[in-house]
Amino acid sequence: MSITYLEAICAAQAKALADDPRVYIYGQDVGGFGGAFKATKNLAREFPGRVLDSPISEDAMVGSAIGAAIGGMRPIIEMQFADFSLPGFNQIVNHAATYFWRTNVTCPITIRLPSGGLSGGGPFHSQSLEAIYAHYPGLVVMTPATVEDAYSMLLEAVAIDDPVIYCEHKYLYNHLKADKLPTEAMPTGKARIARPGRDMTIVAYSAMVHEALAIAEELAGEGIEVEVVDLRSIKPLDTDTVMASVARTGRLLCVGEAWPWGGVTAEVIARVASEGFGLLDAPPQRLNAKDTPVPYHPNLWAAHRPTAHSIGLAARKLLRL
Amino acid sequence: MVLTVVSSIRETYLQAYRGMLLARLLDEKFASLYRTGKIHGGVFLGRGQEALSVSIGMKLRPGDIFAPLIRDAAGRLAFGETVLDAIRSYLGSPLGPMRARDGNVHRGTPKTGYLPMISHLGAMVSVVNGALMAHRFQGITGMVGAVSLGEGATSTGSFHEGFNQAAVEKLPLVLVVANNQYAYSTPTSRQFACDELVDKAIGYGVQGHSLDGNDLSACLKVVGDAVDLARRGRGPQLVVARLLRLCGHGEHDDSNYVDPELRSAPFARDCVKVSEEYLLQQSWADQTILDSWRNESIQQIEDAVATVRREPAPDPYAEDWSALSSRHLLEGQEEA
Numbered sequence: 032m033s034i035t036y037l038e039a040i041c042a043a044q045a046k047a048l049a050d051d052p053r054v055y056i057y058g059q060d061v062g063g064f065g066g067a068f069k070a071t072k073n074l075a076r077e078f079p080g081r082v083l084d085s086p087i088s089e090d091a092m093v094g095s096a097i098g099a100a101i102g103g104m105r106p107i108i109e110m111q112f113a114d115f116s117l118p119g120f121n122q123i124v125n126h127a128a129t130y131f132w133r134t135n136v137t138c139p140i141t142i143r144l145p146s147g148g149l150s151g152g153g154p155f156h157s158q159s160l161e162a163i164y165a166h167y168p169g170l171v172v173m174t175p176a177t178v179e180d181a182y183s184m185l186l187e188a189v190a191i192d193d194p195v196i197y198c199e200h201k202y203l204y205n206h207l208k209a210d211k212l213p214t215e216a217m218p219t220g221k222a223r224i225a226r227p228g229r230d231m232t233i234v235a236y237s238a239m240v241h242e243a244l245a246i247a248e249e250l251a252g253e254g255i256e257v258e259v260v261d262l263r264s265i266k267p268l269d270t271d272t273v274m275a276s277v278a279r280t281g282r283l284l285c286v287g288e289a290w291p292w293g294g295v296t297a298e299v300i301a302r303v304a305s306e307g308f309g310l311l312d313a314p315p316q317r318l319n320a321k322d323t324p325v326p327y328h329p330n331l332w333a334a335h336r337p338t339a340h341s342i343g344l345a346a347r348k349l350l351r352l
Numbered sequence: 353m354v355l356t357v358v359s360s361i362r363e364t365y366l367q368a369y370r371g372m373l374l375a376r377l378l379d380e381k382f383a384s385l386y387r388t389g390k391i392h393g394g395v396f397l398g399r400g401q402e403a404l405s406v407s408i409g410m411k412l413r414p415g416d417i418f419a420p421l422i423r424d425a426a427g428r429l430a431f432g433e434t435v436l437d438a439i440r441s442y443l444g445s446p447l448g449p450m451r452a453r454d455g456n457v458h459r460g461t462p463k464t465g466y467l468p469m470i471s472h473l474g475a476m477v478s479v480v481n482g483a484l485m486a487h488r489f490q491g492i493t494g495m496v497g498a499v500s501l502g503e504g505a506t507s508t509g510s511f512h513e514g515f516n517q518a519a520v521e522k523l524p525l526v527l528v529v530a531n532n533q534y535a536y537s538t539p540t541s542r543q544f545a546c547d548e549l550v551d552k553a554i555g556y557g558v559q560g561h562s563l564d565g566n567d568l569s570a571c572l573k574v575v576g577d578a579v580d581l582a583r584r585g586r587g588p589q590l591v592v593a594r595l596l597r598l599c600g601h602g603e604h605d606d607s608n609y610v611d612p613e614l615r616s617a618p619f620a621r622d623c624v625k626v627s628e629e630y631l632l633q634q635s636w637a638d639q640t641i642l643d644s645w646r647n648e649s650i651q652q653i654e655d656a657v658a659t660v661r662r663e664p665a666p667d668p669y670a671e672d673w674s675a676l677s678s679r680h681l682l683e684g685q686e687e688a
Contacts, residue, residue: 091478091513098482132675136462168675
C-alpha cells in the first residue's frame, strides 16, 4: 500500500471527523464533488451533514468558522487555492487571530491553503502566502513537507485551540508517496533534520525541502555534505534546531518558494545573524522566487521559483565565500 | 384578556424607555469623560438610535446571539451587559471584559452570546451565522442571532457574503439596519442607489421589514415580529429603520455636514423625547416619575464610574503578552 500527500490530507480529515463530533469541513465544492483537488473525496458521503459546500464567499467562510468555533465547534475551512484566502484575509488576521487575545475565548479553526506552484497555475493559482499570515500575531502557520507531516500536522491543527493556517503544497499532492500513515509525530514547533551533513546548512520548508534534498544528494557525490533542515512549521519557528545546525556547519542557505521581500528566509537569516553571528563562517545566503507575479508558462515558472539546480548554484557560491 | 395585553404592552414600553434613558445618560457620561480627557481614543454614541437598539436587546433571550455595533449602548444593556462593564471598557480597566486590551465599543462576552465587534463593517454577520450553524450542528433549537448595522455597512462585501450565506443556510438571523442617513459624513446618495434599502431583502430571498426608528412602539413590534419569525424557522429577516444620527460619527465630529432639512424630518425627532411624550400622553408616567427614573440612572452611572476609577490601571510588566492560548506554541518561551 502507498499513500500520497493528498490522500494523507483526506485521511487526516476523515479521522478528525470520525474522532471528534465538533469537527466539520466547509469550503467551495468540498461536498459531494470532493473538492477541487479531491482532498475531501467521499467525506460528505461518509459524514453526512458535516462536509458542506459554501458559496464563493471566503470572508463569510472564515467569519462563520469564527462564530462556530467560539460556539464550540472545530471547523476546517478549505480555501480552493491559497490565493483565494485573500478575500477572507480580514476575517483571518483581524478577527480569528485577535480573538483569544481580546476576549480570552479560544478560536480553534483550521484553514487549509493549497499553496505553491504547479506549472500552468499562473499568477492567481500559485501563491505561497505563509509569510503574510506568520506576520500576524495569533496564528500558527504549518508548512508540511512530507506525507507523514501532512497527516499528523493536520490532525494537530484541528486539535490546537488557536487558529491554524495549514499550507499544503499542491506540487506535493501527488508527487509524494509514503508506505503508510504515521502513528507517531514530532510536535509542531520542532524542525526536522531531513538529511545530516557537515559542510553547510540548507533551511527549507514545504516543497523546497525536496529540491534541497535533491541537490544535497548530487553534491554528496562530489564529497560535499549538506545538512537539510525542514522547518515543518514557520510559526512557531524552531530557531534552536537551525542554530544548532549552523553551529555544526558554519554556513547557512535559506530557501523559500515565496517572494523575497521579508518572509521566512529573511526571518531565519535575521535570527541567525542576530543570535548566532559567531557561528557563521560565511555570510548567510537566501534564495527565493523572483520578485514578480508567478508566471504561467512552464519555462518561466521553472525559472521563477528555486529548483534543485538554482539551489545548487547558490550552495556552490556559499561554499566559495 | 384585553387588559392583560394592554398591561403587557405598557410594561414592555416602560422597560424599554428606561433602557433607552439609561443608555442615553451613559452615552452622555462617556461624552463628558471624553471632553475632560478621561477616555483614551474615540467615543461613539447611539443618540437617536436608542429605540431601535433597545428593542433588539429586549426581544432576544438568554441563549440567543447578539452582535451590536457602535451605536448600541441601549441594546447591549438590554441584552444583559452591565453599566459597570461598559464603563470599564471605555476607561480601559483590566477588570473589564476586554481587560484593557481592547476598548470602547469593541467589547462583549462571547460566552454569553454577546459578541465583541471588530471595526470592519459587515464582518459580524457571518460570525453570527457561524454561531447559529454551531447551534444547528449541536441540535440546539429555538435560538436566534441578531446583527446590528448601519446603512454604510450594507455597502461592504462582508455584508453581502454574510447575508447571502445566512439566506443559503436558512439561518435564524435578524439583521437590523439603522439607516441613520450618514456613514461618518457620507450621505445615503453616495452609499446606495436603490430606492429603499429594505428592497435588498428581495434579492437575497429573505423577508424584509421597514419602520421609523424613533417610534418605540413600532420598533418593539417590528423587531419583535422579525425575531419571532426567525425563531419559528422562517429564515433570515431584514429590518431597516429610518432615523437620523443625532450626534457626530464620534465625539470628535461636529457633523456640520448634516443637511438641515433632514433635521426637521419627522423621523429625525429624538426617540427619547418622543417616548417621553407618549408616556405622558398615555398617563403611563408623570413628570415626577420620569425625573426619578432619570436621577436613578444618573446615580447608577456615577456610582459605576467612581468604582471603575478606583480600579487599577493595566500594568505592562504584568501583562501576558501572548496572542496564542497554546502556550507550547509560543516562540521564545524559554527565554521569557
